[in-house]
Amino acid sequence: MVTTAKPASAAASITNVAALANVSTATVSRVLSGKRTKDDDIARRVRAAAEELNYSVNYAASALRSDVTNTIGLLIPSATDPLSAQLLDELEPMIDVDAQQLLLGIGATRELQAERLESLTARNVDGLIVIPAPGTDPTDTLERFARHTPIVQVGGRQSSFRTSMVSIDENAAMEASVRHLAESGARSVAYLAGKDVSFESAELFAMFHTQVRSRTLFTRNEWSQFGERTVQRGFHCAMRLFGDALDRSGRDDLYRLRPEALICCDDAVAFGAMIALDALDLRVPQDVRIVGYGDSPLAMTTMPQLTSLRPPVQQIVAEALRLIAAGPATPAHIMLPPQLIIRGSSRAA
Amino acid sequence: MVTTAKPASAAASITNVAALANVSTATVSRVLSGKRTKDDDIARRVRAAAEELNYSVNYAASALRSDVTNTIGLLIPSATDPLSAQLLDELEPMIDVDAQQLLLGIGATRELQAERLESLTARNVDGLIVIPAPGTDPTDTLERFARHTPIVQVGGRQSSFRTSMVSIDENAAMEASVRHLAESGARSVAYLAGKDVSFESAELFAMFHTQVRSRTLFTRNEWSQFGERTVQRGFHCAMRLFGDALDRSGRDDLYRLRPEALICCDDAVAFGAMIALDALDLRVPQDVRIVGYGDSPLAMTTMPQLTSLRPPVQQIVAEALRLIAAGPATPAHIMLPPQLIIRGSSRAA
């Protein structure tokens, strides 16, 4: 047997380990990659040698030979997008336990995303998770790569069954919100909807009305509007809805003149509404119950704390990784409902 | 010359390109990697062949042979940390122009960061940018890897000159804030400071007093306190400072009884203060000028819009990449001042 000396400066290779453990490189490879299950003396010798030499695999060599890079690609529109950030925080530790690594691409437009998709697949990632740029249907771009790499789209719209998708069940969220508000004693409700490029907003708006009717709650068309997802917008909407509150107090059909509950498309809108209500001396939740969306960290810092819908990020990640592991052959579409986190802003009186 | 046919299914390799262009693989490699500057017929033939075969390098093979992975590692405490998110958004496009890719690690604690650092360096990243976990000095961990990989620490404390660091010049930020408030007509000022584990907070607090004195502004020790970086904290502090405002109105030494300006350690604190001032019927900026920190997206949605300090993220990224390119041999420490974005909350009356 030829003993291969290891220069002190360079990183140890499988050959050095083999020499030290007195076995062949093939055996070292098999032991360390878990293809050899027995835990006998040989296995222990190999592991001890690897430990002593501070050996770690050369992923480049491994990938070159086996076409597996132990790398997951993630493409997001922006790290400052809350859903993307939450997904990142959830995803990174989950893939690390498989000794995989996260290759990140950021693209805020359809075109940039297509570019990044090209770069990521050129790196031979083992799987790809994509959050589409806002208002974008990435289907045809994704399909170009789906043949070679398992791709999972998270959220957004999609017009094909060639690639997998995991998305948030917004209709279920609306159902949960309305039901909760009805049970908390609200008799009327308004919906400060989000303004999206897609049809989704309109669909959700219809869902709101369906749910309100089925709970025999009261609402007025002019109460609910589409708009920006900003604090300012929430403030203005609430001012419009409740601004002349004093003139009306005491009337026993008050709940028909102004809503007793607000469903907001975003926590920021809810914050703005709460500021306005505070300025108007209306109490939350006694006079007006509020439900936000997104469960942003700030939701716990308002007074009272904001009831909000938390995106099912953990399940999304778990499902996405499961679909990637299943390979590109078996695309599936999965919808997961957000969780309603009930806090002070919507509790029953 | 032996012509190597390319199976339609597999990806094209350098060999296929060489065959099609009627040159050797060595020449193809040289042309495509830019080691051959001349743009003669050969170069054009090679590029045309690569284009036609839709060739793209196999990074694994390239890395195996040359020890360059075209990969930058980034280690952050959390994607929901604003600075980390902004850095991500800024960094990703800048390294993409070098055809590099971003390998992301997330670790919220010292221990997790050490683990991720291990994983990232095991991937042979060409360089590493690290934002330390809050209140953590990563120096000794970083030094273990700095010998082999250029590492740049962003922000935080550091006790060594073995690794490079780029950080935000908080003292310059404080100087700019106080100067601006003095010039906007404020006669007194309070500082709602952040509560950190490190000494930094105390140092910055001292800097506040130094600057206030040199501008001959008025302040009281009990006005300024350390605390959380939350909306709630800002609300409470403002209520404490301005709560009995009505009793005092009209006094001509009013500016000595309550501050005419607030410097907040975080935009969230400023938001809370603005809510409180609104509730107390005090006007921003006429009665109280406010400066936040972080220039969060919400800063543009308040009324009036919030003056805030924007972290110099773009310069940070540029400097970090420059230091990485310079290699591990030349560590440097660089401080960059934030930019004061002046908006309505602090404009002169």
Add this chain to the structure above:
DNA sequence: TTGTAGGCGTTATCAT
């Protein structure tokens, strides 16, 4: 079960 040996695609070395 273990060892031998060939090859993955690229780049560096060396000779031309």
Add this chain to the structure above:
DNA sequence: ATGATAACGCCTACAA
């Protein structure tokens, strides 16, 4: 400047 060839470290088909 170009081409032939070896080598990077690992995995795996095949032989023992």
